[in-house]
Amino acid sequence: MSVSVIVALCGGLGLFLYGMKIMSKAIETVAGAKLRHILEIFTTNRFTGMIVGLIFTAVIQSSSACTAMVVSFVNAGLMNLYQAAGVILGANIGTTVTSQLVSFNISKYAPVILLVGVVSLMFSKKEKTKDIAEIIVGFGILFMGLQTMSSSMSFLKEDARVASLLLSLDNPILATIVGFAITSIVQSSSVTVSIVLLMAKQDLLGLPMCMYIIMGCNIGACSTAVLASLSGKKDAKRAAMIHLWFNVIGTVIMYVIMAVGQDQVISFIKMFSADNGRFVANAHTLMKIAQVILVLPFVKPLVKLASATVRGEDEKVGYRENFQLKYIGSKVIFNPATAMIEVVKELDRMASLASENLNRAMNALVTLDEDDINEVYKVEENINFLNHAITGYLVQINQMPLPIEDLKSIGAMFHVVNDIERIGDHAENAADAARQRKENGAVLSHDAMRELGEMLDMVNTIIRYSMEIFAKSDETHFQDVIDLEDRIDQEERKLQENHINRLTKGECTPEAGMIFSDIVSGLERVADHATNIAFAIKEEEDNLNAAKQGAIPLSKQ
Known part of the structure; x- marks a missing residue:
């Protein structure tokens, strides 16, 4: 030969x-x-x-x-x-x-x-x-x-x-x-x-x-x-x-x-x-x-x-586990076709933590439970860890060959992880308010408590709808998110007016009034971040299509 x-x-x-x-x-x-x-x-x-x-x-x-x-x-x-x-x-x-x-x-x-x-x-x-x-x-x-x-x-x-x-x-x-x-x-x-x-x-x-x-x-x-x-x-x-x-x-x-x-x-x-x-x-x-x-x-x-x-079981990582990634990380096989799915699932887990922490902080605002307040701070540290870890992973996979649709989504994912982290920050702010109220003895009126509870219910709903749209690509509640965001904006204005009326009538103290006003503003911003999450993928696609056609995309302020 x-x-x-x-x-x-x-x-x-x-x-x-x-x-x-x-x-x-x-x-x-x-x-x-x-x-x-x-x-x-x-x-x-x-x-x-x-x-x-x-x-x-x-x-x-x-x-x-x-x-x-x-x-x-x-x-x-x-x-x-x-x-x-x-x-x-x-x-x-x-x-x-x-x-x-x-x-x-x-x-x-x-x-x-x-x-x-x-x-x-x-x-x-x-x-x-x-x-x-x-x-x-x-x-x-x-x-x-x-x-x-x-x-x-x-x-x-x-x-x-x-x-x-x-x-x-x-x-x-x-x-x-x-x-x-x-x-x-x-x-x-x-x-x-x-x-x-x-x-x-x-x-x-x-x-x-x-x-x-x-x-x-x-x-x-x-x-x-x-x-x-x-x-x-x-x-x-x-x-x-x-x-x-x-x-x-x-x-x-x-x-x-x-x-x-x-x-x-x-x-x-x-x-x-x-x-x-x-x-x-x-x-x-x-x-x-x-x-x-x-x-x-x-x-x-x-x-x-x-x-x-293959005998035995893996150590379970629940969505509450501290400083651990569940779907991405060292125990995960990198595959370009599944990388973005794993990121979405990790973001969904992070959103669950942030939403749960917000409710814990709001409950602490009412009960003034020190254990709940401390738990909010601990979970917030975990959310910050997930924010840095997921962002780092997105930077890493952005350099790798991915399906076209996934490459389009990476920009949106950066925004989503930031929005979820901001929801976590507002939970921490609510915990700060709970501690402040506990220290200065500020008393929120029955009406103020009721109004905060009603607004929190609306915020919980918009977070749930937004994460369904993002994580499951289910647009069933897309219009509901838009309507809820408008209602929450109106509710925020109404509650601020009610708050001023109560202050004028002497029904609440200035200290309690400041706490109430900050919490209402914070919940409205949480709703804004939830809306951003719902719009994330759609806006990214619209911007890309506009760029391809030579148009200048208008970014959401």
Whole structure:
């Protein structure tokens, strides 16, 4: 085997890997957020989860990316293990789409595809068009790599040393180990199966050995998810083990089937395979479908097996835990497609703390309970910690490749974390007022207490509606937020007038009046911050659209 053949093979493999990476990254950038939303919504049962996993993997051309995302979802608590199992099963079928594409003779069109992609990339002005052009470029490079490898492999048939080496693979276990090793190294079963497909086309590998190598590929493909889960929580590790056990069990089943009727299996696949390349692609697809059909009814035992493999429980981090991040941080797997979901959940937790603290402070204003006052200050320190930690994380991920929709949202997230922190500050101000009232003996009238309680109810409602809009993308109460904000503004003016009337009549002391006035103003500002949260994403999108059209966006004062 000459040096030029080796160089051509390595170059072709490099082009194939690079093309696949470009294509997968670009697809994730263009469609990652939409596919993520589909994953969130349509994985309620194992069957729909399987369909979603199949489509998702077929689109992004990577079961490794899909399973890594599933592991991230489980790690963030967005998906349970039974839902994850369905998606993982579907991803195992979806990954065969690449080998099906490779089996068709598309490589001869690779230069044209590449030219179209490069020209589009050079002359496109819109970011989305550029991303689509990158997909085409990646597709073209991928098939250029295949064409290079295919041309090089035609020379291998004439080399006696290569023939002798490949003959040593005429052992099922050794072939499976080779498939596992190569896939674990390149982190892509599609790459290994494509190489096997090309070798089968050149009659360099026997069909039974191709099938055994593919079985090894299936197990090796689990390495990405397993590695991704190592820094995650127990359930993330269990999700990775579901993927691993599925493929190990599937391989054992296929070993048994091949041992009993290898010739019959090969004859059956040959019936609808025009050549050896199509045989490998069809064998890959049929093996995966057969495995899923056999395992799908036994998802619960599969989940139990994964749970038994990874024992123990993580230390629970509740939303009240001090100075700890629950959804982002050291115990979280970074995945571009799930990073923003985790930020939203952390912000939702922070908002719950701020809202709860506001109510605690308002209660302390009435009861003058020293323990409540001190607790407000402690929780405020935790809110400040979350503010700095989340802001730092947003700065960090802003430098990373994210789906387009998520990049649009980062600016809004900075504003939201600031608004939530300001709500926490107003809770602290209310605690200061409670302590001041306790020290100077200021007495708030019954009417003043009632008015503050009524205004607090309105503020609690607008905070709840705003966080539903932000965290759940549920705009059901969008108009309610606008109406409530107006009502709270009117209520603030009315209560300030009532306060002046009580002062004039001598019904309250100046000290109590100052406390009342400050609290009313503070609650009105809390409502403003809640409204900002509800409008955050919408305003960011409007500003971006205006910028794209050349208009100057008007920022909210």
